[in-house]
Amino acid sequence: MTKEKHSFLNDKVIPFASKLSQNKGLMAIRDGMGFAITLIIIGSIPLIINSLPIDGWTDTLTKIKVPYFGNLSQLLTLANNMTFGVMAIPAVFGMAYSYTKNSITDEVKSIGAGFIALASFLFVTPVITAKDGVTGVDLNYLGSKGLLVGIIIALATAQIFSLFIKHNIEIKLPDSVPPAIGKTFSALIPGIVIIIFWGIIAIIIGALGFDNVHVVLLEVLHGPLTFLGGTIFGTLIAVGLNGLVWTMGIHGTTINSAMNPIWLMNSDANRLAIQHGQAPKAFFTNSFIDNFVFMGGSGSVLSLVLAMLILILLKKSSAEIKTLTPLAVAPSLFNINEPIMFGLPIVFNPLMFIPFIITPMVFTLTTYLSMKFGWVAMPTGVVLPWTMPVLFSGFLATNSLSGAVIQLVNIILGIFIYFPFISFANRQQVKAQNKLEADA
Numbered sequence: 001m002t003k004e005k006h007s008f009l010n011d012k013v014i015p016f017a018s019k020l021s022q023n024k025g026l027m028a029i030r031d032g033m034g035f036a037i038t039l040i041i042i043g044s045i046p047l048i049i050n051s052l053p054i055d056g057w058t059d060t061l062t063k064i065k066v067p068y069f070g071n072l073s074q075l076l077t078l079a080n081n082m083t084f085g086v087m088a089i090p091a092v093f094g095m096a097y098s099y100t101k102n103s104i105t106d107e108v109k110s111i112g113a114g115f116i117a118l119a120s121f122l123f124v125t126p127v128i129t130a131k132d133g134v135t136g137v138d139l140n141y142l143g144s145k146g147l148l149v150g151i152i153i154a155l156a157t158a159q160i161f162s163l164f165i166k167h168n169i170e171i172k173l174p175d176s177v178p179p180a181i182g183k184t185f186s187a188l189i190p191g192i193v194i195i196i197f198w199g200i201i202a203i204i205i206g207a208l209g210f211d212n213v214h215v216v217l218l219e220v221l222h223g224p225l226t227f228l229g230g231t232i233f234g235t236l237i238a239v240g241l242n243g244l245v246w247t248m249g250i251h252g253t254t255i256n257s258a259m260n261p262i263w264l265m266n267s268d269a270n271r272l273a274i275q276h277g278q279a280p281k282a283f284f285t286n287s288f289i290d291n292f293v294f295m296g297g298s299g300s301v302l303s304l305v306l307a308m309l310i311l312i313l314l315k316k317s318s319a320e321i322k323t324l325t326p327l328a329v330a331p332s333l334f335n336i337n338e339p340i341m342f343g344l345p346i347v348f349n350p351l352m353f354i355p356f357i358i359t360p361m362v363f364t365l366t367t368y369l370s371m372k373f374g375w376v377a378m379p380t381g382v383v384l385p386w387t388m389p390v391l392f393s394g395f396l397a398t399n400s401l402s403g404a405v406i407q408l409v410n411i412i413l414g415i416f417i418y419f420p421f422i423s424f425a426n427r428q429q430v431k432a433q434n435k436l437e438a439d440a
Helices: 001-019 024-050 057-063 072-081 088-104 107-124 144-166 179-185 188-207 213-220 222-230 232-247 252-274 286-293 298-313 319-333 338-343 350-372 394-396 401-439
Strands: 127-129 136-138
Touching: 024 072, 024 088, 024 252, 057 072, 057 179, 072 179, 072 252, 072 286, 088 107, 088 144, 088 350, 107 144, 107 179, 107 188, 144 213, 144 252, 188 213, 222 232, 222 252, 232 286, 232 298, 232 350, 286 350, 286 394, 286 401, 298 319, 298 338, 298 350, 298 401, 319 338, 319 401, 350 401, 394 401
Parallel strands: none
Antiparallel strands: 127 136
16 A cells, blocks of 8 residues: 555545544444334234245245234234334434434433434324224334434434533422422423424424425435435445444444445335235345344354355465454354454455455445346344344244355355465465574
């Protein structure tokens, strides 16, 4: 690396990437989605059971009667809808809570901000009235369809709430009142203002002739969201940026935090399509990214670890690779890449930049084309734990053995991509090792 490029990297790129990784909004989105991930994964289990690729399976489930729920298929569908399908509720609370906690560093007050954000979100979400007069919040907007509005409301609410607290615009009770109760009252003034604010926004949107806040936002952002989360080009950019920031020592979740809501919306679209007996249409879901692109973690380093293992089997490995590889095999099988990232290393190692960035992009392209041409089943909408081992994850994500097959094909491709680079690095290490032994 030339001195000029090194200076540009240190002076311009790294500070920008570091600042981006510490952005309160992105951190709040990441942590807020973490609040929802448990429900999402739990909800994926009945989805898998309900859509097993077995002839007559759905009819069999329908024939099994279950008191209160009707039949077993309806029970599984409801379990899916009431977990995966309400992801926006914990996500909105979690994002507002996380942002406020980072801003004012007060646990109890931050919880108050989370509940105010959740109340505001439900306040502007459409209500459905049934024929018998019973009313309820439209379930469609409590899932991924409501995530965009949820993100905006959560972050805006947290900012306004934090502003009030920082300027001491709050009700303060005497010291004799227990702190937990006193801090709860602190949320009253900002809470009233915030809920009124979102109510006014909803009234203005209604006066302009729109159905609701969600519809407006989806219409405005339809183009950008389609490009980022619905096209191969947008996905390749996101995957490439993930690798780029990692090479500079910045965690790839900086990029994924911004993309996860979009990928979740696609997952949910596939889930709902299957529920209605339709074929899934969205390629780029959480499962697509986690289980077919980042195998071994960011950089798809499982292929790199296997390439290093080949060097050991050929008895050509350096002492460093011989020591590191056994330590990295197990973590990489569960998509944990830190031992390789900082042990090889890949971070700030220009030699490994190219395969680290290119390999996941190649996996994105091969998986997309395989699904587009019908060789591999589409993602079903299932969201699996990101630590799910390969082959198992490929099958579960698609409900088809073809999912495991494309994983295996990608891993082999990745070995071919990484091997020339790790071989060169290995030769350099062997030369340095021989020189040290000669000097000794």
